[in-house]
Amino acid sequence: MAVSARSLQLAVFAGLLAAAPLALPNDYYINILILCCFNALIVMGLNLLMGYAGQVSLGHAAFFGLAAYTTAFVTATAGLPVWAGVPAGIAVSALVAWLIAVPTLKLQGNYLAMATLGFGIIVSIVFNEAVNITGGPSGFVGIPRLKLLGYAFTSDTAYYYLAAGVLWLATLVSRRIIDSRTGRALRAIHVSEQAAQAMGVDIARHKRFVFVLSAVYAGVAGTLYAHHLTFVAPSSFGFNFSVQLITMVVLGGMASLWGAVAGAFFLTSLPEFLRVFEEMDILIYGAMLVACMMFMPSGLVGGLGKLAAWLKRKLTANPTPGQKPGQKPGLKADSRG
């Protein structure tokens, strides 16, 4: 039951991703959609780390940036082909995550938040100051467009379908990890490290795994981002972006795959809608953030879920006597997304 419901969700998601560009008038919006896909990719990884395993990272923009700059350097400076730059970028993100994972993830709560925040800031300062390699604050120009197996992704629509395809694949991978012993172990760590260990879960290994995995997601997004814009600047990878990513996770709904997607798409496109307010946009952005957290504490998906549950209760207002609510199998498994 649950399995088929999940396959259905993935199929619907694929359909939505495929149909989205058809509903949009021009390339400008396609570009926003591409950014949405990149952000959703990072947020999905961050959600595995934060929402499922309960480990905060306030420096995730660093992994996004490390991969972007690496592939920029490999392809534009060293002149190697793009198919070498992309894996190199992802590998650097993963390697750095792997190196800092063990000492960092020993920390708890606010100390972990601080350490990841500090890491993110250090990396972003390096992006700004290592001018020889990164081009400094004015950015890195002249990154080649993506070309894979002889196919050049020149049109924005082609690039969108690539980004959407990668996002869909990442969703599938996340789903399958969550619904396995690894996913259960991660969720267990979130609630009680003591109990998880007592069940034989090697928590240090699992934390490192999910940390590196989330860095890989961010790395994939980073390389695709660099070869899409053909230009990167440090301001895209700073503390503000890390905070935005966390906001997307929480606003979408912690520990919810669809929440990560919803949060990323919503907050990435929101500034576009707020453009009509001109200078007021940042105000409204801040106010909406506060309001969402105050009135929808479990995020967009949680809020919608509550609404759906409420509707369902209204519609099935007269249950058969003697049957306790929630006794139907699979009810919870589906609602968690």
Next chain:
Amino acid sequence: MAELLPELLAVRGVSVRFGGVQALTEVDLTARAGDITSVIGPNGAGKTTLLGVINGAVTPLGGSVRLDGADLSGRPIFERAAAGVVRTFQNLEIFSNMTVLENVMTGGHLHAGYTLLDSLLRTPRFRREEKRLAALCREKLDFVGLAHKAHLPAADLPYGEQRLLEIARAIAVEPKLLLLDEPAAGMNNKETQQLGAIIRRIRGELSIGVVLVEHDMELVMDVSDRITVLNFGRILAEGTPREIQDNPEVVAAYLGED
């Protein structure tokens, strides 16, 4: 007769300090396979600390912990779980973000015979093993009488059932030795009686050795084969329930207190 049973757990000369407080001093504890061994003592006597030393959550200053002859000292908690020591928690540590069944399946973590790659590719081995694990875990839930609640969110269970869920989750690890930390706390009389029956069946049907830390004296005297009494971090007495009840020192220090 009992002396013929092989030694399952041997704790020798364990001492623990927390800051300036001496929590345990030179404590020995022996549990034989097929025995229910209880540890009792007034509040703050060091019972939970002793369980922590056995499962690896607390690092002692000195002494050793052996299971089936193998030295566990210094090994991390998860390795001890794999070696066969599992505990439940005095303050419930239910995975509140999962269903009842998922909780127990997390207990079966070590017995899911597939790799990450299997789960990514959804190989036949993954499907087979998840199915087998789910069936196994339903059995464990059935064992404690919670099979009908398998798909409820674990956080929705009443308190007493959460305690049973902890036990089901622990036996899903298929340990050699189960450490129960005040499993009857917060249970009513009827639930405690059922618990006693479950503890006996854990020993009898599952052949798991049990170390029980418990305040409910009726339960302890009822199910225990051997009892160790702790007082101020030291061993006050050791013996059968009969011997302990007749021990004037114990009566003075502990039982008389009630």
Next chain:
Amino acid sequence: MLFGAPQYLVSGLTVGATYGLTALGFTMIYNTTGIINFAQGEFVMLGGMLSVVLLKAGLPLPLAILAAVLCSALAGCLMERAVIRPVGRAAPVNLVIITIGVSILVRGVVMLIWGKDTFALPAFSGAKPLRFLEASVQPQSLWVLAITLLVLGALKLFFSRTIHGKAMLACACERKAAALMGISVERMAMFSFGMSGFLGAVGGAILTPITLTSYDVGVMLGLKGFAACILGGLGNPFGAAAGGLILGVLESFGAGFISSAYKDAFAFIVLLLLLFVKPTGLFGGPKSDRV
């Protein structure tokens, strides 16, 4: 080799004093409510910006600063009442995002009203440097250090001598017990936000003559303040103040002796290394809270 060390020490302590005051603000809110207030840096910004604005409006400097500080304290109280109290016992990460939202909002308002320019504030008593050992000391540095010490001393008295102070400490130790004792936890929370606004604004106002201010200075100052209280061990007011000073000096020495481009990185590198060795900060206890 140590040429210039006294100079770096003085400038480090000066900036560190503001970090320390910011960190104290973090600590105060954390202790009474368990929240990490990411809008803390905006209080510092408000202290500086409002002083500048009020001075321009014609108030004399001391009065302008006093009014700015009081306004920021009021902003703190307002924040607690408007967005923190209504959500009650929300998940910590949600509360953090609410405070981030508030900081964006405050920054946005200030930018809309006063623009993106950088503003200066005159030094409190002239800009003629004094010679002290090998260092040339700006009189403003002395003002910063003196006022910080004064505030710290006053806080110490406040905690040990007044009912409010003692009640706040009780809240920090055990919220439930404090409530049972008849201490209004809500009022304490509001009070702690007000105090944080006050402390941050003082730090902002006294530092502005040296470092200038603009609508966005709060971000980095807030982060440094958070770093300082983690460095000192979260929840320990003395540790927070000390953490601020240490951070300021580290930064100043790093910038002076190694590389000024990486000035902002040093503090965080040292902090990371410290956390890897001692996961609960310099003066922190053995236990830490979860986010």
